[in-house]
Amino acid sequence: MTRQKRTVFYLSDRTGITAETLGHSLLAQFDGIEWEKINVPFLGDSVKAQVVAEQINRAAERDGHRPLVFSTLLKPDILGVIRQANCRVYDFFETFVSSIEEELHQPFARIAGRSHGLQHRLSYFKRMAAINYVLAHDDGVNPGNFTEADIILMGVSRTGKTPTCLYLALQYGIAAANYPLTQEDMSVIRLPKALEPVRNELFGLTLGATQLHFIRQERRPDSQYASLAQCQREIQWQESLFQLFRIPYLDTTYISIEEISAIILDRSGLKRQLYG
Known part of the structure; x- marks a missing residue:
């Protein structure tokens, strides 16, 4: 049986640990796929984002399937560049933040690095x-x-x-x-x-x-x-x-x-x- 070959990108403006951990946990539930995993931490400006978007497009052309992108990017402009590429984006913050804001009656801080920083x-x-x-x-x-x-x-x-x-x-x-x-x-x-x-x-x-x-x-x-x-x-x-x-x-x-x-x-x- 031929295994399907796909590419997955883990993108973050900090270490990328959260995106990779959550993304890996999800993909582990799907069998028969050979994943090429590409980690891009510290994605902090639009110029670098454009380079990554071009890399995503090349992977889509090579694989014959659009790559999956798991993101914890906080800056909308950088994420916007990625969304223009030929990929399927799964933005973990977008998925959860709105409902949490609603429940807590408090806006999202949008401060990078809090989960793995030295605040605690x-x-x-x-x-x-x-x-x-x-x-x-x-x-x-x-x-x-x-x-x-x-x-x-x-x-x-x-x-x-x-x-x-x-x-x-x-x-x-x-x-x-x-x-x-x-x-x-x-x-x-x-x-x-x-x-x-x-x-x-x-x-x-x-x-x-x-x-x-x-x-x-x-x-x-x-x-x-x-x-x-x-x-x-x-x-x-x-x-x-x-x-x-x-x-x-x-x-x-x-x-x-x-x-x-x-x-x-x-x-x-x-x-x-x-x-x-």
């Missing part, structure tokens, strides 16, 4: 502190400071502990440490001594042995560490450990890091520290 300085500093904590307590480093963690992720090598910790810090301001379960730990079914004082903050990450085998093969091809048999032994051992000590854990085989993080927050009862 307390949230900003909490985010930085959480990221610094993650970096200083990655891979079992400084376990004496684990009592300061909001949560401690544990699991065997390559189960996604570090990226999940970083995402929790960046998106939610959560101070997350992580501890790797090693071959030496497998000699017995008990918690490593470093984790005994912080048992209530532990959360396990696991995944299917086949997926773990695939991930480890990328790192150390054809090694004992990456063998399917070794992966099966380690996964079986760690899940027995989680169950014995009643440590909540999550199988991450088929879910994204965004979902992993959201589930961890929900199941652990942690509250996000970043707002606005």
